[in-house]
Amino acid sequence: MTPSLADPIPVTSDHLADAQSHNVAQADTEEQAITQAPLTMEPEDTAPPESAAAVASPSPSVPTGPINFATLDFASMSPQDLEQLYIASINQNTDKFVQSQAGGMQAVRKNTRTQSIYAPPTLPSPSNGLSWDNHPNTMSVHLENIRLTKPVSNIAVRFSFRHHKVKTNVAAYPDGLREIKHKFECNYHSLLFDYLKVDIYEGGFFGSHLGRAHIRLSRLPQVLGDIEHTYSLNHRKAHRSPKLAGKDIGEITIGFSFIGGRRSKRLDRSESIGSNPADASSSGRSRSDSEYLGVHDMDTPEQRADAEEIMELYKRAQVEHADEFGGSQFDETRSVISMRTTGSARSSTGSGKKKRRPTLISENTLLGLKELSELTSAFFGTGWKLTKPEIARSALFVQKYYMKYHPNPRTNDVVTDERQIRVACYFLNYAMAAYGSLILNYFGYGKGYLRDALRLKMDSNTAREHLGLGKGDMLAWNFELELFKPQFYICRDPKLNAIVIVIRGTWNLHECVVDMTGDYEPFSHGYAHKGFLRCAQYLEVNYLDRIKAWVQQYKCSAVYLSAHSLGAGVASLFTMILQSHIPEFRTMSGNPRFKLKCYNIATPPCVNAELCKEFEPYIETYINENDLVPRASWGAVCDFRDLIITANGLLNDKKLTTQERMDRLAEHHTNLKDSNEHPKVYIPGKIFYLYKTSRVHSSSTQRPPKQDEIDDDALTGNPLVDDITPHYLVERSSKELFCNIQFKTNFLWHHLPNKYDSGLRKAHDYLQDNRQQKQ
Structure with a gap:
């Protein structure tokens, strides 16, 4: 009998075993021989080719001889053409200046910047000396030389980086401000995305603005050592007028010095004692906690004092938890992955030297709001100025472009076994229960708004009844409001003999701040979403030992994680942390085949590609049609901002038709995606795409379609996809297909958990009916 949409789809350990054994691609004996709580079906691994960064090639629209800016058509140029034109103009002006100063001081050097703005050199590689544990944290800048076409006697310079601004005193032109250094805090995310803005002012009380230079850090040829670079000065309104953009104002040479670099020495995850206790015994001694935290590898007395203070808090936590959990193994089982981050994570623990006085807003919240303001300032302070009507008009145009030119990519590798979808629905019930009794009733699974609201512990009791759990099976229910602390519950599922960890998605202002704190934070041998990483660190510090x-205690055979939206990003990172403790879980449970698995819904991008590939066996993610959240990484948002700016320029060009604007925007979008100018983070694990398919042009009526309403060009050769009846399918996909925003009308509607629940159930019923008809 086919389950109705109003009833939960039952799943037992037998269903999980069936789904696991159905996958013939799993050759590992350990992955197949589960008897108590095995994993669901693992699809065959797909390894789509990585898109290489495109290199800008010479274009016929860029003049090769002397440049006459008055005759150029800037609107018809691609970003690559504009970049080549910019470099050519610098070289032309530099040549004129050097010739005019022949025999004199060689103040301005030939521009040394690379010919392409793409493939940022700040990504770790053997050529630039960067690694995940070695990147600068302080940037020192100074004015090396300046040349202005306007005669002036005194100047002042303002350096702006993120929300920090430093303006120098008035000094004589041109040598008065040379070698005066200014320092700015700089993290890895800044090296990838941020700009340094330099403004030149004429000295005096009525001094006017002379010129401006925007310097993208990722376009520097290197970020280690001392660097000198020459840039053309532009008018501050050059982005609005081609005439102002071609105005020769002068040049400025900036000196950069990146300071800091290597963080404290830390173990690789494979070398963690928590990961492999046998390694500690073979070495002849156990490493102390201070060695794990890198206390002995600090460079300055101040850093050592900070680390020692962290150690005191760390040891105090050991004592507090030892009585309750028998902490004999506490020292040896602490993961070190989450500790391999920058100093911002350390600050969030409240372990600074000076204790702040109690305030209305907690120190942790103030820290998060400060970081969010810096990130917002960096995003909007890159030189683009659009009015609100211009942004709205451009956004509508971009939305039309997405609807016409940017369909959702498909693989047509359809999941044909309904048992895998049944397992996904089962864990989706856990994720929906985290939203509380009122939302659960809205989803159609409660027992009435009034009945569920008029009782004690209404949310936890409603969730427990919905999941069919006993009172003793709810092990933890923690929904306290605090920034960078996830809202979650932990329970024991007797049917699966497993511990299930469930993390709620975005539901309040605190979680919105976590979502928007999207800096790329170094994590393990890669980087991760900073807000999600801090939430995962909270779970590790406070609940890892309890989970063990x-x-x-229950001799469980598995730990499962399930979450939606923000919670899915946190669950993915926490799964990566738990993976290093699988040997301990197997020892504690007495089960050598102990399993760890995470079933996520609408996971936002949160880690780099290498970590995604590494943890594919442990994480599954389901994405619904036009859902925006799984596509919204910081790099994708920067690409979207670029599209808005380009669309505004195309709309201001009255000579172009609508079709020409669409074509040029499509070409620019293609170049933008291929360039990787804004590096992306990806969705971790194996990805499954849920969508509604139909070859009928209009499916608004219930009558059978006429022949002229059927789209024969949409045939794929797969009978499940080519069926003209509108139905839902789940297909195997890849992370590369979800690294760009799909800005369509229903992008928020498709993110709701009940839309996932309805679509998965309909896909399950369609496959089940199709199988029964064949029998």
Whole structure:
């Protein structure tokens, strides 16, 4: 009998075993021989080719001889053409200046910047000396030389980086401000995305603005050592007028010096004692906690004092938890992955030297709001100025472009076994229960708004009844409001003999701040979303040992994680942390085949490609049609901002038709995606795409379609896809297909958990009916 949409789809350990054994691609004996709580079906691995960064090639629209800016058509140029034109103009002006100063001081050097703005050199590689544990944290800048076409006697310079601004005193032109250095805090995210803005002012009380230079850090040829670079000065309104853009104002040479670099020495995850206790015994001694935290590898006395203070808090936590959980193994099982981050994560623990006085807003919240303001300032302070009507008009045009030119990419590798979808629905019930009794009733699974609201612990009791759990099976229910602390619950599922960790998605202002704190934070041998990483660190510090104790107490055979939206990003990172503790879980449970698996819905991009590939066996993610959240990484948002700016320029060009604007925007979007100018983070694990398919042009009526309403060009050769009846399918996909925003009308509607629930159930019923008809 086919389950109705109003009833939960039952899943037992037998269903999980069936789904696991159905996948013939799993050759590992350990992955197949589960008897108590095995994993669901693992699809065959797909390894789509990585898109190489495109290199800008010479274009016929860029003049090769002397440049006459008055005759150029800037609107018809691609970003690559504009970049080549910019470099050519610098070289032309530099040649004129050097010739005019022949025999004199060689103040301005030939521009040394690379010919392409793409493939940022700040990505770790053997050529630039960067690694995940070695990147600068302070940037020192100074004015090396300046040349102005306007005669002036005194100047002042303002350096702006993120929300920090430094303006120099008035000094004589041109040598008065040379070698005066200014320092700015700089993290890895800044090296990838941020700009340094330099403004030149005429000295005096009525001094006017002379010129401006925007310097993208990722376009520097290197970020280690001392660098000198020459840039053309532009008018501050050059982005609005081609005439002002071609005005020769002068040049400025900036000196950069990146300071800091290597963080404290830390172990690789494979070398963690928590990951492999046998390694500690073979070495002849156990490493102390201070060695894990890198206390002995600090460079300055101040850093050592900070680390020692962290150690005191760390040891105090050991004592507090030892009585309850028998902390004999506490020292040896602490993961070190989450500790391999920059100093911002350390600050969030409240372990600074000076204790702040109690305030209305907690120190942790103030820290998060400060970081968010810096990130917002960096995003909007890159030189583009559009009015609100211009942004709205451009956004509507971009939306039309997405609807016409940017369909959702498909693989047509359809999941044909309904048992895998049944397992996904089962864990989706856990994720929906985290939203509380009122939302669960809205989804159609409660027992009435009034009945569920008029009782004690209404949310936890409603969730427990919905999941069919006993009172003793709800192990933890923690929904306290605090920034960078996830809202979650932990329970024991007797049917699966497993511990299930469920993290709620975005539901309040605190979680919105976590979502928007999207800096790329170094994590393990890659980087991750900073807000999600801090939430995962909270779970590790406060609940990792409890989870181990529960596994040992109930002799569980698996730990499952399930989450939606923000919670899915946190669950993915916490799964990566738990993976290093699988040997301990197997020892505590007495089960050598102990399993770890994470079932996520609408996971936002949160880690780099290398970590995605590494943790594919442990994480599954389901994405619904036009859902915006799984596509919204910081790099994708920067690409979208670029599209808005380009669309505004195309709309201001009255000579172009609508079709020409669409074509040029499509070409620019293609170049933008291929360039990788804004590096992306990706969705971790294996990805499954849920969508509604139909070859009928209009499916608004219930009558059978006429022949002229059927789109024969949409045939794929797969009978499940080519069926003209509108139906839902789930297909195997890849992370590369979800690294760009799909700005369509229903992008928020498709993100709701009940839309995932309805679509998965309909896909399950369609496959089940199709199988029964064949029998």
